[in-house]
Amino acid sequence: MTKVDVAVIGGGLVGCSAALHLRRRGASVVLLERRRCGGQASGVNYGGVRQQGRDLVELPLARRSRRIWAELDALVGTDCEFEATGHLKLARSESEMAELEIYASRAREFGLQLETIGPERIRTRFPWLGDGVVGGSFCAEDGHANPRLVAPAFARAAVATGADIREEIEVLHACHDGEVFELCLSDGTSVRAGRLINAAGAWGSTVSAWFGEPVPEEVMAPNMCVTGPIPYFLVPNLGVCGGGVYVRQIRRGNVIFGAGVGVADRDEIVARPLADVTAGAVRLAVDLVPKLASAQIIRTWTGIEGVMPDGLPVVGLSETTPGLIHAFGFSGHGFQLGPGVGAVLSELAIDVATTVPIDPFRIGRFSNDGTSRHRAGSAASSPGRQSGMQSGRQSGTTRLSPVT
Template identity: 50%
Template structure:
């Protein structure tokens, strides 16, 4: 049986970016449909590490990150749950003097951004964070950062959007979208057609074909985060931990479980899905035990992975289409979308309502890939995406 739905805004992708945009748009009075090919928050938004950090982001992301930073303490009022958000602070460690110099340079470059970074030497680390083992020379501490439970937060925004009156359509893949008159026509699921004034492309790792269908190809690739969670244990760490240059990252929740990451999983035959590598999970735990002696006898109880869209320059695509009025993109967060997603949702809503936003997003324009796409199409490597480098860490 076919059915038709007319709304102001159709959002492709029910992850945290799409669902937060849906909630913000509904608060502005727009009618909204949120469509996901599976379940809202089941991919990158729900399976990431759960870091709520500003520290370490490219400088051009910091205004957007600061905007999102103001949202996280308000989750209870906004979506009805706190998402286990804890402002624990984020400590980024340096293994050697070169890494420490990088942290020092970053602190200087971001001094006017409001992160209030505190550089800590080796002796200071030993005094304040005695549970950290040898092998580090210092660190950078951002007291206002923290962590949260991605499974609760990602589904929490979608549930709040549904309560606000958004048409949340799960297991409803978008099979086609085209410009029609002053708006768009979409075909989705089994026999569902939609008419909308605006379309938001928030499809994550699946966003590339939608952008390309409107003449805006991008070098979007897929990466697969791999995480480990341990049994509950006594308090080992008090802050969210990262490493300069990549590698291990870890946090401990109030129940005592530790969430640890630092490796990538392998895609299955169907590249929409992946599974953790046994040797990767073992490497995560061995690296964590070496850095945090208190974890040496803690048992790992669960492993997981997911699918994340990645861009070669580590920055997402956020902003209006340059070919199609009414189409707005937001994808390619390269493992770092969890913290900024609520801010992105607000920005997308403003772009729909006002056609602009006060938050700087020019660096994220899809137009930055136009020259690259033209060169690629002219050469023999057309259609071949560049693999993101190791700087595109799988964290959030």
């Protein structure tokens, strides 16, 4: 039997970041991953490192995470191809442009500077845009990275600092005896830990249900594509107001884009893209950037992502079990948040406190019928109030105690 201060279920970016930050604070850690670190949502996503366009309650967490992205090379030994190329969110109507201007005004209260670009300047600055674009909002701090590199880089850095990371090991069940957690593993061994972090991604609700906290987590499979290399011209990472299609180009010339969803089977751990959805994504991407019409798709793919009804993740302390901490259900936009969420989880595990306002993400926000008491986007009406939110449950000063 292994005894550690903190056990982490899930080897995605969130779990691997948590393991690294815990070791940097001196806690003993074991991380358990059913397959390979970064093998699901963390490694098969689009790769956007985006603050712009998030629900405003996520911006403090996104800002914290962005500072870590800037220090990635020093933290994990590689920049994981992260580039602050900017994120350009496009409007295709006057009403969408008005939405972007309102959002830019509210985002400034969180320290996020966005530049709105009207119809006169948008085509001068980005002449390759399609005729349907009437304006946009540009965030210079945002960009993209290679998702296949990031979680494994955090895992390697965690191992180098003394974390015990075990791949191809499934947690069959976990329980709490009032003092410590015991995890039963697929190899017949067990782990005892003083704290438990549930970073199990699309399977996070299975773990939370073990502790009497069922939540309505569903799954989705974002349908994504990559082309062969073409001359590099598309510098910013592109999105559209209201979602629907996203496009970026890497310096090697390949264009990554996506729209719609494929098929995901959570029980069988299988996901696949769909040809008709891919065809629709092609049409949307070419409408947005006509120069892409001559590009050749060389691969399509997808993965399994956990989705919450209100589009916000579950992040924070359990409301049933002392020492249990949740972080799952990132609803297709957790890649940028991952490094920062890991840092916050380490603070919750060691200090039972964090300076980042995470109350909107508490697991208890769901009512008995599965609906959320938070309406996605509702923070837009009062960003100042939301930026100061702090759960009383996360303001304590209890320190991590070792397992005996």
